[in-house]
Each structure stands twice: as structure tokens, then as C-alpha cells.
Amino acid sequence: MNQIELFCPATIANVSCGFDVLGLALDSVGDRMVIRKTAEKGVRITKIVGQTLPLDTHKNVAGVAALALLSKTDSAFGFEIEIYKNIKPGSGIGSSAASSAGAVFGINELLGRPFSNHDLIAFAMEGERLASGVAHADNVAPALLGGVTLVRSTAPLDVLKIHTPSELYATVIHPQIEVKTSDAREILRSAVPLKTAIQQWGNVGGLISGLYTEDYDLIGRSLEDHIVEPIRSILIPAYNAVKETSLKSGALGAGISGSGPSIFALSKGMEVAEKVGDSIKKVYDKVGIDYDVHVSKINTEGMKIL
Amino acid sequence: MNQIELFCPATIANVSCGFDVLGLALDSVGDRMVIRKTAEKGVRITKIVGQTLPLDTHKNVAGVAALALLSKTDSAFGFEIEIYKNIKPGSGIGSSAASSAGAVFGINELLGRPFSNHDLIAFAMEGERLASGVAHADNVAPALLGGVTLVRSTAPLDVLKIHTPSELYATVIHPQIEVKTSDAREILRSAVPLKTAIQQWGNVGGLISGLYTEDYDLIGRSLEDHIVEPIRSILIPAYNAVKETSLKSGALGAGISGSGPSIFALSKGMEVAEKVGDSIKKVYDKVGIDYDVHVSKINTEGMKIL
Numbered sequence: 262m263n264q265i266e267l268f269c270p271a272t273i274a275n276v277s278c279g280f281d282v283l284g285l286a287l288d289s290v291g292d293r294m295v296i297r298k299t300a301e302k303g304v305r306i307t308k309i310v311g312q313t314l315p316l317d318t319h320k321n322v323a324g325v326a327a328l329a330l331l332s333k334t335d336s337a338f339g340f341e342i343e344i345y346k347n348i349k350p351g352s353g354i355g356s357s358a359a360s361s362a363g364a365v366f367g368i369n370e371l372l373g374r375p376f377s378n379h380d381l382i383a384f385a386m387e388g389e390r391l392a393s394g395v396a397h398a399d400n401v402a403p404a405l406l407g408g409v410t411l412v413r414s415t416a417p418l419d420v421l422k423i424h425t426p427s428e429l430y431a432t433v434i435h436p437q438i439e440v441k442t443s444d445a446r447e448i449l450r451s452a453v454p455l456k457t458a459i460q461q462w463g464n465v466g467g468l469i470s471g472l473y474t475e476d477y478d479l480i481g482r483s484l485e486d487h488i489v490e491p492i493r494s495i496l497i498p499a500y501n502a503v504k505e506t507s508l509k510s511g512a513l514g515a516g517i518s519g520s521g522p523s524i525f526a527l528s529k530g531m532e533v534a535e536k537v538g539d540s541i542k543k544v545y546d547k548v549g550i551d552y553d554v555h556v557s558k559i560n561t562e563g564m565k566i567l
Numbered sequence: 568m569n570q571i572e573l574f575c576p577a578t579i580a581n582v583s584c585g586f587d588v589l590g591l592a593l594d595s596v597g598d599r600m601v602i603r604k605t606a607e608k609g610v611r612i613t614k615i616v617g618q619t620l621p622l623d624t625h626k627n628v629a630g631v632a633a634l635a636l637l638s639k640t641d642s643a644f645g646f647e648i649e650i651y652k653n654i655k656p657g658s659g660i661g662s663s664a665a666s667s668a669g670a671v672f673g674i675n676e677l678l679g680r681p682f683s684n685h686d687l688i689a690f691a692m693e694g695e696r697l698a699s700g701v702a703h704a705d706n707v708a709p710a711l712l713g714g715v716t717l718v719r720s721t722a723p724l725d726v727l728k729i730h731t732p733s734e735l736y737a738t739v740i741h742p743q744i745e746v747k748t749s750d751a752r753e754i755l756r757s758a759v760p761l762k763t764a765i766q767q768w769g770n771v772g773g774l775i776s777g778l779y780t781e782d783y784d785l786i787g788r789s790l791e792d793h794i795v796e797p798i799r800s801i802l803i804p805a806y807n808a809v810k811e812t813s814l815k816s817g818a819l820g821a822g823i824s825g826s827g828p829s830i831f832a833l834s835k836g837m838e839v840a841e842k843v844g845d846s847i848k849k850v851y852d853k854v855g856i857d858y859d860v861h862v863s864k865i866n867t868e869g870m871k872i873l
Contacts, residue, residue: 278768279768279772280765280768281765281769282765282768282769282772283772411769411772411773411776412769413769413770413772413773413785413788413789414766414769414770414773414788419773419788421772421773421776421785423772423776424779449761450761451760451761451762452758452759452760452761453758453759453760453761453764454757454758454759455755455756455757455758455759455794456757458759458764458767458768458794459586459587459588460720461764461768462584462585462586462588462764462767462768462771463587463588463717463718463719463720464719464720465768465771465772465775466585466588466589466717466719466727466729466771466772466774466775467717467719467720467725467727468772469771469772469775469776469779470717470727470729470775470779473730473775473776473779473780474779479719479727482719482720482725483719488761488764
């Protein structure tokens with residue numbers, strides 16, 4: 262195999278209660294990537310379509326992640342990467358993670374899989390470090406493993422794939438304003454009340470339990486965030502109205518996707534997820550900011566070879 | 568039925584990472600309780616054997632919990648309660664919870680079960696309020712439901728029973744010093760670093776996931792507590808030595824039981840749990856404080872009618 266073409270999924274990090282630990286992969290939104298072996302060693306980004314992003318390997322998240330992988334192998338050849346971006350940078354649905362994870366996944370395939378998908382997470386995190394200053398795993402983990410993932414620990418890295426109920430769907434609205442992950446991190450407080458932290462880990466426990474037992478009501482009750490949402494939601498126009506209409510339309514719960522500005526809702530079944538999407542559109546049509554709405558099954562595979 | 572005799576299990580609250588939310592029930596340690604209908608209305612504590620505790624209904628946790636239940640019913644008769652204490656108050660393995668939960672469980676049986684075991688939790692919590700000043704559910708929930716329980720939320724009360732792997736055993740050492748729950752609460756900080764809170768909810772997610780998937784290694788890796796253990800362990804003689812020898816003897820993990828001074832370890836299989844117990848005894852024989860060591864399967868039933 263000299264060339265590989267990939268679907269690199271968008272992802273929702275945090276999932277309300279699970280700040281910095283939970284994430285899930287989407288099915289209907291993602292980038293396309295073509296990676297090809299070259300006689301010349303090293304990594305070159307040869308084409309980026311759909312967004313203006315740096316072609317310089319060391320300034321591109323896919324390039325940096327690819328180099329992190331190659332530094333641990335003895336490859337006799339190099340790679341060139343073409344990226345067809347559908348996920349807008351700064352959208353909060355894992356644009357940098359899709360590119361970082363796609364690069365390491367594709368190169369690993371072309372090398373004959375010296376690494377497991379779990380191993381690849383650490384390399385892809387180097388792309389995240391370039392994008393946001395923090396080598397977080399909550400987007401690259403679901404992009405690589407699929408489904409819902411839990412980063413139990415970052416040092417040592419310990420990532421789990423959690424059971425995903427088959428009727429779980431996500432609705433995502435991306436308002437076309439940019440919130441930089443680094444800015445969204447800066448406004449967070451460095452300490453939290455113990456009482457609030459207890460609520461949060463109660464909800465993480467409830468959500469994980471709801472996923473394993475396919476208890477959709479419990480999943481909904483656990484989609485609470487008392488720590489990050491009150492602060493970050495201020496940056497997102499009509500956040501409360503979107504959340505409210507989602508719940509009224511039957512969503513199990515709703516919250517900020519990653520560091521925003523995208524807002525996600527989870528629903529049982531496609532029909533409800535689409536109804537939620539329609540109700541969100543109605544709210545945002547009045548706001549006067551351009552937006553995209555995506556409805557997607559949870560993607561339990563992660564990266565897909567096209 | 569005019570009389571009921573019960574085994575009221577000891578419980579381990581917090582379970583390392585799950586401060587104020589997780590708990591589990593023991594099988595080989597617990598109180599015995601006899602409850603009987605009386606023509607005279609109200610609740611009387613007629614006998615307490617094994618410990619010096621108040622017989623005044625309003626000053627006894629079992630009495631207060633029983634009254635909380637009766638205030639929501641229209642019982643034509645009253646109840647007298649005999650308590651045979653094996654769980655020492657202040658031991659950190661749910662002494663007050665066993666009495667509170669036993670009283671409401673037994674009375675509910677004698678009334679023909681107007682309430683579910685889930686309903687009973689709120690009544691039993693009133694006993695905990697008397698004992699520690701806080702109506703916490705992390706001991707009464709496992710005492711009533713059995714197995715491992717998660718208090719997702721206290722307001723509204725939302726308690727879940729989590730799957731318990733069949734080979735999970737606990738070893739508990741109770742050093743014969745008293746740590747009052749109220750004192751152990753006071754020394755905790757009211758705010759925690761966000762970074763540490765993230766580690767904690769990562770571990771709660773990992774532990775719950777490990778319980779559902781019966782992944783004993785994951786259960787062990789998740790038994791970490793970066794918030795309460797560093798502070799409360801100072802109150803417990805030879806805490807680090809006990810934890811260290813438990814892990815060396817094959818325990819999956821170890822931590823403080825409730826607010827201490829008891830220390831628990833979880834193991835896969837009875838044989839390892841007993842080996843852990845022996846190694847802890849060796850450590851404590853040198854400390855020069857009296858102690859009890861218990862080895863117990865996790866009790867998945869909760870209260871047992873004798």
C-alpha cells in the first residue's frame with residue numbers, strides 16, 4: 262500500500278460533566294485526508310483544501326503529529342499529506358484533532374501498523390499541543406478509537422473506550438464565530454469548590470454507568486456541568502436558548518462542545534436528534550450569525566479508510 | 568409479621584476516588600437488629616448491646632431515621648428496636664449507616680413495603696445527619712441496595728447500583744482509634760485545584776467502567792485519591808505502610824474507608840484479600856494500637872433478613 266485515503270471524524274470533547282476526560286466521535290462530519298509514501302524521507306504537507314492553514318510541517322498539527330510518530334520508527338521512506346478540511350478550525354468539534362489523528366493513523370497503516378490505535382493517541386496529542394498549548398487527548402482519543410472515550414489519566418496515559426448505546430445521536434450547532442481553545446482555557450478558574458467538584462464526579466459516574474447500561478434517562482440526567490459551562494457559555498451567543506429548545510424538543514441533554522462555540526445535544530434516536538436540530542435552527546435564525554447544524558450517529562469506529 | 572431480625576452490613580464509603588458519591592457493602596461485618604411491632608405508636612430503642620449509645624429515640628440514629636419514615640406513613644402501630652452492635656462507632660465503616668438503614672428497612676418490611684429500597688435512602692440519611700451533621704448517602708445507599716452504589720446527585724436524590732464483579736473482595740483494618748466524621752470533614756479544604764478535580768473524575772469514570780467490564784486492573788488503576796487521602800491519611804497511624812504492603816501483597820488498590828480511621832483494600836479473589844489482611848496485621852502488630860481486620864466479599868444484597 263503506497264497511498265491511503267481517510268475519513269477523519271469530528272469529535273465532541275468534555276461531553277458536559279467530563280471536562281478534559283470525556284469525548285465522542287461523530288459520523289457525518291469530518292475531514293478527508295490522503296497520505297502517500299515518498300522516496301524522500303520526512304513529512305510534507307502538500308495540499309490543504311477548504312481552509313487556510315500552514316503548509317510548513319512544523320507549524321501544521323498533522324505535520325507535528327506525524328513527526329512525533331516517525332521519531333519512534335525507522336522508516337525507510339517519507340510521507341506527503343493532503344488535507345481536505347470540512348471541520349472549521351476553532352469550531353469546538355476537534356478540527357486539529359481530526360488532522361493530528363488522521364496523520365498518525367494513516368502513516369501507521371502505510372507502515373504496516375507498528376503501533377496500536379491506543380499508542381497513536383500520544384503522537385496525535387503533539388498536534389494538540391501545537392494547536393492549543395496543551396497536549397490534551399479528549400478529542401484525539403475518540404477520533405482514533407471511535408465511540409465514547411475516557412482519558413482516565415494523562416500521565417501515565419490511560420485511555421478507555423466506553424460502551425456506546427446504539428441509538429445515541431448527536432446534534433451539533435457551530436455558530437460561525439471563533440473561540441480559541443487557548444482563550445477558552447484561560448478564563449477558567451484554577452480552583453473549584455469541593456462541593457461542585459463532587460457534583461461533577463457524581464455526574465461522570467452517572468454518565469459512564471448510563472452508557473454501559475444503555476439507560477438513556479440516566480445519560481440525560483448526568484449531562485450536567487457545574488464547572489465549565491457557567492463560565493464558557495458566556496462566550497456563546499444564545500447558548501441558553503439553544504440548550505432550552507434542545508431539551509424541549511426531546512434531547513437527553515445539551516452542553517458546550519469542547520471549548521465552544523459549538524453546542525451539542527445528545528438524543529435517543531435520529532428522529533429526535535433531527536427535531537432538536539430544527540428547533541436549534543429556529544433559534545439561531547433570529548440571532549443573525551451564520552451557523553452549521555450537524556446531526557450524527559455516534560461513530561463507534563473512529564477513523565475510516567475510504 | 569410482627570418481628571423482623573436483620574443483618575445490617577458495614578460499608579465502605581468514598582472508595583478512594585469517589586468522595587461523597589461511591590460506597591460499597593460488606594458481607595462479613597455488620598450489626599444485628601431486631602424490630603418488633605408494638606400497640607403503642609412511635610419508636611422506642613429498647614436495647615443496645617455491644618456499644619454505649621443513646622436509647623433516647625431522638626438522639627439515636629436508628630430512632631431518627633425510623634421517625635423520618637413514619638412521618639410519611641399512617642401506621643396504626645409503633646415499633647421497638649434492639650440493636651446488637653458489631654460495627655464500632657467512629658470506625659469509618661458505616662456504623663451509623665448500618666443502624667439508620669436497618670431501622671428503616673425493617674420497619675418498611677413490617678409495614679408491608681410501602682417504600683422501595685431507593686425510597687428508604689432519604690429516611691436513613693436523616694440518621695446520618697444526626698451522626699455527622701451532614702445527611703450523606705454514601706454509606707446508607709450501599710447498606711440498603713447492596714453492591715457498589717453511586718450517589719449521582721443528592722438534590723434531587725439520584726442513587727444508582729453499579730455492577731459488582733463477582734470476585735471482588737475487600738480487606739479492612741480498623742485501628743482502634745476514633746476519628747469523628749465531623750472532624751474528618753472539617754480538615755478538608757473547601758476548594759480544590761481544577762487539575763486535581765479532573766484527575767479525580769477521570770478515576771471515577773475509570774472505576775465505574777472497570778466495574779461494568781469486570782476489568783480488575785482498571786479498577787486498581789482507578790483507586791486513586793488526590794483530594795482527600797493526602798489530608799486525612801495524616802490522622803491514621805501507619806497509613807502509608809498499610810497501603811504499601813497491601814499493594815505488594817497483590818491488592819488492586821487501597822484507600823481510606825469513609826472518613827477513617829479504617830483502611831480498605833480491594834482484591835481479586837478471597838485468597839489475595841486474605842494475604843493482604845495478613846500483611847496488614849504484620850504492619851499493625853508493630854504499631855502497638857489494637858485493631859480488627861476483616862476480609863469480606865462485596866455484599867451485593869445489602870440488608871439481609873435473618
